[in-house]
Amino acid sequence: MISLSLTLACVWALVANILAMTPSRDFHWRNAYILITVGIPIVGFVAYQHGPWVGMLVLAGGCSVLRWPVIYLGRWLRRAGRNTPAE
Template structure:
């Protein structure tokens, strides 16, 4: 297992632990997870190829589904 996949697994563990915490920390933590997750996805894609990169991206989106939903809602509201 490459170092980038280890980093992605650690990111997922940290995200799960944050989800267990108090609700008031979820949004600030989500921004931190996004800031760390984007470079990790790029690193995984660079070292392991686009298939594993897409798998890690899908895992990150499943963990951070509320920020993604709000982004799509804002994009949809801006078109009207």
Template sequence: MTLSLTLFCLWAVMANVAAMIPSRDRHRRRAVALIATGLPLVGFMAYETGPWIGLLTLAAGMSVLRWPVAYLMRRIGGGGDAAS
């Protein structure tokens, strides 16, 4: 297992733990921290294992952070169904 894959698995576990802890700001600070650490991790994953695995990692991260992605899509005018 590569270092980038190990770090991404650790990131995914931390994201799930962060989602389970109650929050007053609707998890915004945690989402920003996860995005700030996840994007360089996706780049590292793409560098180390190739672009297709990098895209799969990006899709996995987007599925974990689905609400920020939906809000971003809504803001840029692409729709982004946040109700589902």
């Protein structure tokens, strides 16, 4: 039997793919923010119901769909790490 959390994760992935196929003036950034806001609790719910390994698999799937926000976050963190003063 499939659980509610995995059903929500599949619906999230379906909506994310449909949104990716629609035209957008802001290069889908508004959609990405909404998907991130809705997706984080879903990943937590999956991890709560099925354990951390399945939660990490769902997180990896979400990161593959939202790869550009993840790339920009990595660049920002790398830049922030270089700007810290040495102690």
